Amino acid sequence: MNEQAYASLYANTLLQDVIPFWMQHSGDASYGGYLTCLDRKGKTFDTDKFIWLQCRQVWCFSMLYNRVEQKQEWLDFALQGAEFLKKFGRDAQGNWYFSLTREGKPLVQPYNIFSDCFAAMAFGQLSQATQDKAHSEIAIHTYHNILKRQENPKGSYNKAFPGTRPLQSFALPMIMCNLILEMEHLLAPEEVDRIIQHGSRTVMDTFYQPDSGQILENVNEDGSFSDTFEGRLLNPGHALEAMWFIIDLAARTSDQPLIRKAVDISLNTLEYSWDRRYGGIFYFMDIKGHPPQALEWDQKLWWVHMETLISLLKGFLQTGDQRCWQWFEKVHDYCWTHFADPEYGEWYGYLNRRGEVLIPQKGGKWKGCFHVPRGLYQCWQTLDSIAEKSSTVTPQ
Structure with a gap:
């Protein structure tokens, strides 16, 4: 498929499948x-x-x-x-x-x-x-x-005993990079700029490990590596989601070096976390290859793959790196083969390592009306932009 065909698929899936599913089934009239x-x-x-x-x-x-x-x-x-x-x-x-x-x-x-x-x-x-x-x-x-x-x-x-092993977590600075754009119309410009600068630096410097090219989920308070279960933890979905947040922030000021770094991290994360035997992206990994603490480490989750699609498309739009497009098609095929449910709508959330449906539910304690519709919308809009950009390129 070309960009426009993909865009139509994502738009139609959002508006004719996923949104009707939630409108029909989730409202509590009582x-x-x-x-x-x-x-x-x-x-x-x-x-x-x-x-x-x-x-x-x-x-x-x-x-x-x-x-x-x-x-x-x-x-x-x-x-x-x-x-x-x-x-x-x-x-x-x-x-x-x-x-x-x-x-x-x-x-x-x-x-x-x-x-x-x-x-x-x-x-x-x-x-x-x-x-x-x-x-x-x-x-x-x-x-x-x-x-x-x-x-x-x-x-x-907080369950942790104070002072013994204080760690910084990636999750909050990551989400602040997205939240600040949602709040921009309500905050002073200098506050928005402050949070953007702090969030970008924290994500891309404090938690990024240049030697491996990976984003760590937890680091010591001073930013150094903690050789513990928590310190060795990789959450590929978090890293890939954060990279499209960073690409959006960097695109505001046409910061091409930052965009390039975010794309490279996305590709490094995918190369490291893709299951070469069964396909799909592992949920958790250990940066040293030790057994992860979470027993569900090898499951394939809906949100990880959806966030990956967004990051790859935004990376391709901003850089034209063909590896982004090749990976997008690979991850897209996996998603539509394994997560999508053409019979009853929406996506499954949890697959086992082999890509078989582990839990057939469409929503629960952690999965709701968010990652799938947001991802479909983001992919649709980005694919439209890619198609528009390619139509204006003058052939050499």
Whole structure:
């Protein structure tokens, strides 16, 4: 297929398959918000509500309304989740819980700052759609709360003994590189620039290991390597997702060296983490080749592969590196062969190493309406840009 044919496939899958699946099956007409624990056919098998999945779905439908088409049903669906979150999502200090009962009673304390990150994303995107001051105020308050908690994100819920082996985690600076663009319309330009500069440096210098060409998931407080389970951990999906965030940031200022570095890291990560026996990208790896601590290390997960597709296409758009396009077609074929479910819609989330469906559910505690629709949208838009760019190139 050429770029335009791929673009049509991604657009049609988003708008005629994935979004209808979530609109049909996930809305909770009785209590508000969304039911995300859905089996293969979309039937609810558990009614607990996980805050970051609620937030991600608000973001998704707000984004579609803002960037694709101002469909009232999309905005109404986003508002359904936002109203539930406004009523039940936070504790008295404004921290976002991890999970709630179907009715909205707190289940799990706000130990995880990523609930806050996705809440800021959700209400930031929603505020663009509604121009409602209440939505922008929630986004801004949550953003500042993230900044206050970023040095110790889990606070009193941190299990680690203080001072023995303090580590920096890649996850928060990575997500801040994306969150800041979602919040840009609500923040002062100097604040946006500060976060972009700090996030880019942290991701590309502190956690990047030049000798191996890999991104580490955890490093010592001074940025040095920790020869431990946590320090040797590679999360290829995180690295590949972060690289398209970095490419987007670098493209704002036409920083070609930074774009090139992000593309090279993407390709290095893929070369290292691709399963040469069965295909697909390993979930976790150990940078020294030791057995990873997580027993699910060799599973193939939906979000890892979707984020990879985005990174490869953005890399190809910005650099024209043919390796990006070759890898894109390889990963695309794997995804459409193994993750897509043409019979009942959406994607499977979890495959075993051989690429067989491990869990047929379409949503759960970790998988919701986010990575697949966001990825399909990003790939569609980037493929359109690639096609447009190639049509304007004058033959030599």
